[in-house]
Amino acid sequence: MSQADQENVHPVTPVYLGRYLLSHLREYGLLFALIAIMLFFQVMTDGTLLKSVNITNLFLQNSYIIIMALGMLIVIVAGHIDLSVGSVMGFIGAFSAVLIVQWELPVALAIPLCLALGALIGAAQGYWVAYWQIPSFIVTLAGMLIFRGASLWLLEGQSVGPFPKEFQALSTGFIPDFMSPGFRDGLLALFEVRRINAGALVVGVASALVVVWLNLRKRQQNVRYGIEEEPTGFFVARNMIVAGALLFVVFKLATFRGLPNVLVTMAVLTVIYAFITERTTIGRRIYAVGGNEKAAKLSGIKTERLTFLAFTNMGMLAALAGLIFAARLNTATPKAGFAVELDVIAAVFIGGASMAGGVGQIIGAVVGAFIMGVMNNGMSIMGIGIDYQQIIKGLVLLAAVVFDVYNKRKRG
Amino acid sequence: MTALLKMQGITKAFPGVKALDNVSLTVNTGEIHALVGENGAGKSTLMKVLSGIYPAGSYIGDIVYDGQPAKLAGIADSEKLGIIIIHQELALVPLLSIAENLFIGNEIAKAGVINWPEVYQRTEVLLKKVGLDEKPATSLGKIGVGKQQLVEIAKALAKDVRLLILDEPTAALQENDSQNLLQLLLELKLHGITSILISHKLNEIRQVADRITVLRDGATVSTLDCHAEHISEDQIVKDMVGRDLSQRYPDHQRQPTDVLMKVKNWNVWHPELSDRQVIREVSFTVRRGEVVGIAGLMGSGRTELAMSLFGKSYGRKISGDIAIGGKAVQCDSVDQAIAAGMAYCTEDRKEMGLILDETIVNNITLANLAAVAHKGVLNNAEEQKVAERFRRAMNIRTPNVFQRVLNLSGGNQQKVVLSKWLFADPQVLILDEPTRGIDVGAKFEIYAIMNELAREGRGVVMISSEMPELLGMCDRIYVMCEGQFVGELDAAEASQERIMSMIVKE
Ligand SMILES: Nc1ncnc2c1ncn2[C@@H]1O[C@H](COP(=O)(O)OP(=O)(O)OP(=O)(O)O)[C@@H](O)[C@H]1O
Numbered sequence: 070m071s072q073a074d075q076e077n078v079h080p081v082t083p084v085y086l087g088r089y090l091l092s093h094l095r096e097y098g099l100l101f102a103l104i105a106i107m108l109f110f111q112v113m114t115d116g117t118l119l120k121s122v123n124i125t126n127l128f129l130q131n132s133y134i135i136i137m138a139l140g141m142l143i144v145i146v147a148g149h150i151d152l153s154v155g156s157v158m159g160f161i162g163a164f165s166a167v168l169i170v171q172w173e174l175p176v177a178l179a180i181p182l183c184l185a186l187g188a189l190i191g192a193a194q195g196y197w198v199a200y201w202q203i204p205s206f207i208v209t210l211a212g213m214l215i216f217r218g219a220s221l222w223l224l225e226g227q228s229v230g231p232f233p234k235e236f237q238a239l240s241t242g243f244i245p246d247f248m249s250p251g252f253r254d255g256l257l258a259l260f261e262v263r264r265i266n267a268g269a270l271v272v273g274v275a276s277a278l279v280v281v282w283l284n285l286r287k288r289q290q291n292v293r294y295g296i297e298e299e300p301t302g303f304f305v306a307r308n309m310i311v312a313g314a315l316l317f318v319v320f321k322l323a324t325f326r327g328l329p330n331v332l333v334t335m336a337v338l339t340v341i342y343a344f345i346t347e348r349t350t351i352g353r354r355i356y357a358v359g360g361n362e363k364a365a366k367l368s369g370i371k372t373e374r375l376t377f378l379a380f381t382n383m384g385m386l387a388a389l390a391g392l393i394f395a396a397r398l399n400t401a402t403p404k405a406g407f408a409v410e411l412d413v414i415a416a417v418f419i420g421g422a423s424m425a426g427g428v429g430q431i432i433g434a435v436v437g438a439f440i441m442g443v444m445n446n447g448m449s450i451m452g453i454g455i456d457y458q459q460i461i462k463g464l465v466l467l468a469a470v471v472f473d474v475y476n477k478r479k480r481g
Numbered sequence: 482m483t484a485l486l487k488m489q490g491i492t493k494a495f496p497g498v499k500a501l502d503n504v505s506l507t508v509n510t511g512e513i514h515a516l517v518g519e520n521g522a523g524k525s526t527l528m529k530v531l532s533g534i535y536p537a538g539s540y541i542g543d544i545v546y547d548g549q550p551a552k553l554a555g556i557a558d559s560e561k562l563g564i565i566i567i568h569q570e571l572a573l574v575p576l577l578s579i580a581e582n583l584f585i586g587n588e589i590a591k592a593g594v595i596n597w598p599e600v601y602q603r604t605e606v607l608l609k610k611v612g613l614d615e616k617p618a619t620s621l622g623k624i625g626v627g628k629q630q631l632v633e634i635a636k637a638l639a640k641d642v643r644l645l646i647l648d649e650p651t652a653a654l655q656e657n658d659s660q661n662l663l664q665l666l667l668e669l670k671l672h673g674i675t676s677i678l679i680s681h682k683l684n685e686i687r688q689v690a691d692r693i694t695v696l697r698d699g700a701t702v703s704t705l706d707c708h709a710e711h712i713s714e715d716q717i718v719k720d721m722v723g724r725d726l727s728q729r730y731p732d733h734q735r736q737p738t739d740v741l742m743k744v745k746n747w748n749v750w751h752p753e754l755s756d757r758q759v760i761r762e763v764s765f766t767v768r769r770g771e772v773v774g775i776a777g778l779m780g781s782g783r784t785e786l787a788m789s790l791f792g793k794s795y796g797r798k799i800s801g802d803i804a805i806g807g808k809a810v811q812c813d814s815v816d817q818a819i820a821a822g823m824a825y826c827t828e829d830r831k832e833m834g835l836i837l838d839e840t841i842v843n844n845i846t847l848a849n850l851a852a853v854a855h856k857g858v859l860n861n862a863e864e865q866k867v868a869e870r871f872r873r874a875m876n877i878r879t880p881n882v883f884q885r886v887l888n889l890s891g892g893n894q895q896k897v898v899l900s901k902w903l904f905a906d907p908q909v910l911i912l913d914e915p916t917r918g919i920d921v922g923a924k925f926e927i928y929a930i931m932n933e934l935a936r937e938g939r940g941v942v943m944i945s946s947e948m949p950e951l952l953g954m955c956d957r958i959y960v961m962c963e964g965q966f967v968g969e970l971d972a973a974e975a976s977q978e979r980i981m982s983m984i985v986k987e
Pocket residue numbers: 480481495496498499500518519520521522523524525526527878879887888889890891892893918920
């Protein structure tokens with residue numbers, strides 16, 4: 070068979086490049102889609118989208134969706150779905166208001182209590198799904214109703230606030246500049262800007278370097294295994310775009326108020342969950358359960374426990390999202406989290422996860438969430454009504470999934 | 482003889498693999514044409530090209546059918562021409578009745594309303610044609626695989642088939658069911674139906690084929706005419722593997738020592754039907770360095786026995802004792818069973834053995850992730866090394882170990898399942914139909930691996946419906962019938978007749 074020669078040498082012809090791009094449309098597609106959407110709104114909003122203030126806002130507005138998308142990706146990869154996250158998020162927000170505003174509990178105590186309650190709620194739902202084999206769609210649909218009602222009951226239909234400063238910092242705080250003033254002054258002169266958070270810039274440059282380094286390492290590994298297909302030019306271009314975008318965003322943030330606390334929380338969580346899903350045994354097992362539960366079970370994997378854990382984790386992340394959301398609004402309202410589950414689920418599917426389970430990546434879910442976020446933000450700035458916004462988001466979701474299925478067919 | 486079908490210069494490539502390289506195939510009207518070749522030779526792919534599953538344009542080459550060039554854009558096109566394919570995996574709906582299955586997608590209806598009397602009437606005619614004595618309303622899940630296979634053929638007949646393609650139809654069948662099916666093919670031939678038969682069972686091929694085309698590594702090696710000359714199995718094998726393979730079973734000199742696994746009074750009840758006992762008072766032993774066979778008919782409870790032993794993966798109200806290495810072991814879940822040193826290699830690789838969407842690497846390490854991880858963090862380099870090792874040892878045909886298992890040929894998938902369990906390093910390995918769908922060369926390799934395992938002092942239990950293979954490989958054979966062990970034979974005294982007579986006596 071002419072396998073061996075096909076394997077190692079890739080003649081770099083336009084035909085080959087074209088074919089490569091076609092067969093990896095999905096991975097590039099997501100990145101391109103995000104960039105295209107950003108450019109589109111940048112133009113349509115007369116440059117408002119990429120202003121420092123707005124970029125900061127983008128993160129503040131979408132962090133809770135991204136955080137929940139991390140948990141939702143795992144639930145979906147495991148072959149399930151969680152419709153209750155919006156309600157749970159709202160309920161925990163309400164619960165935190167009761168604890169902090171009404172009972173005046175210290176914030177440092179209230180936060181862990183809320184996270185624990187979230188995990189407990191997730192566990193309670195996961196219990197039915199995992200050990201009773203009740204479809205997650207039904208269990209979490211029930212949960213969605215229950216916790217929507219519970220928030221109303223807890224808040225007695227009222228908004229409760231405001232929160233103390235240190236709680237608000239969860240969402241609206243920024244990381245203070247930790248670099249020396251001398252260094253900062255140097256940067257101010259260099260970039261000719263009025264203010265700059267030097268620490269933020271340093272963190273940004275460092276993380277861009279780390280991302281490039283990780284990609285490089287991955288590529289080297291693939292080359293060693295003889296499975297690297299990406300042409301060098303593509304690799305360089307992709308990394309330049311990613312690193313460039315990262316630097317651009319960080320520069321914008323640094324010249325405003327620095328890195329928002331939520332951004333850091335979100336980034337750290339993303340890294341942790343990407344690591345768990347890609348590099349740990351538990352991650353591998355979750356993919357196995359979603360891919361073929363029977364085979365996973367017969368391989369000695371405790372499928373029930375994994376499902377249970379996936380929901381518990383989702384509950385905890387929904388609680389965290391609830392806290393962040395309440396902190397940003399500075400009040401808990403009974404309407405908080407309404408229909409948010411749809412945005413979260415949409416983000417995960419736009420990011421390439423499969424409804425059947427076993428397929429999907431953390432980074433895809435995050436990019437999917439950003440795509441949703443940028444669309445929400447851009448359309449709001451443009452003054453597009455909520456009616457059209459919904460329609461457009463629905464179409465984008467459908468397009469992404471159709472694109473997936475089409476790609477899969479072509480490959481098969 | 483006129484040619485019904487001419488496939489010329491067919492080339493089909495997948496990323497990294499040239500599955501077919503300039504293959505030609507000519508099938509004459511009214512003949513049974515056998516297609517043989519090693520796992521991954523390209524047989525299924527060629528048939529998928531022929532039936533339009535890989536549409537015109539996705540491959541290079543020409544198909545001439547009935548003297549006309551055929552450009553098939555999909556299954557619908559090929560079915561219009563009377564080309565019907567029955568896949569390696571059956572495509573039936575277990576919850577529907579036989580009649581419903583027969584006319585799926587081809588319903589007898591007016592304006593969307595199904596004409597049930599006619600459906601039942603035609604079903605009866607078709608069932609008679611294929612010699613299946615079942616009621617049209619019986620739900621498909623209730624009849625055995627052999628009968629389901631006949632339903633598939635009846636379904637093809639319902640569509641006015643002219644060229645019937647059968648991809649390993651007898652792989653999952655019992656001897657007599659296979660014979661039925663082959664007889665049916667001969668009968669259909671009398672009615673002018675041409676067939677293409679893919680099989681790894683060469684004796685069957687010799688029995689019915691008029692001509693044989695041999696594929697190797699995606700290319701046509703030879704076409705043998707069974708009427709012109711006497712074709713021996715060895716000759717076919719030689720063309721398939723490209724060398725002489727005089728022996729079917731590797732030499733073994735086994736010296737079983739002390740008892741390794743002992744099962745006593747094992748009872749299992751059906752998971753749903755609470756009044757049905759599936760396994761009754763089964764006791765047996767496996768010694769170190771021994772290969773033990775379990776013979777029995779389809780449905781005799783062999784798989785159920787194995788799965789219930791393996792961490793109670795099947796059944797309810799399970800009672801009995803398992804001891805491994807002289808110690809009683811608790812086997813309430815699969816991970817406990819694995820920890821106790823057991824492994825069970827399933828007969829149903831797609832449903833229960835593999836994660837089809839995952840890579841070869843991920844499948845091989847799945848049952849023993851701890852061995853390639855440190856504190857729960859996977860060592861990818863180590864994983865890849867392990868997978869490479871098995872790819873070489875088992876001769877898994879793939880461009881690299883990062884291929885998705887979905888893309889492997891049936892036989893190579895089987896080797897991945899086996900690799901997975903070998904990597905789990907068990908003391909007792911239960912193999913359920915380990916050579917199903919595997920070519921002769923690879924069978925030999927698998928037998929050699931079983932010998933190797935025995936030589937290392939492990940115990941091997943082989944469940945198989947192919948009696949020659951049990952007789953050729955086992956030191957002892959237990960005979961199972963209706964959930965009970967009805968006899969035990971030493972290799973020296975065992976024969977096909979004795980096993981059958983034990984089964985029949987019950
Ligand atoms: N969709 C696919 N993508 C990539 N490779 C494929 C795909 N389908 C088949 N192949 C490869 O093509 C080759 C031929 O496969 P095919 O299924 O035709 O073999 P086969 O002769 O039917 O083998 P078996 O006897 O094991 O069923 C194999 O190497 C297989 O891995």
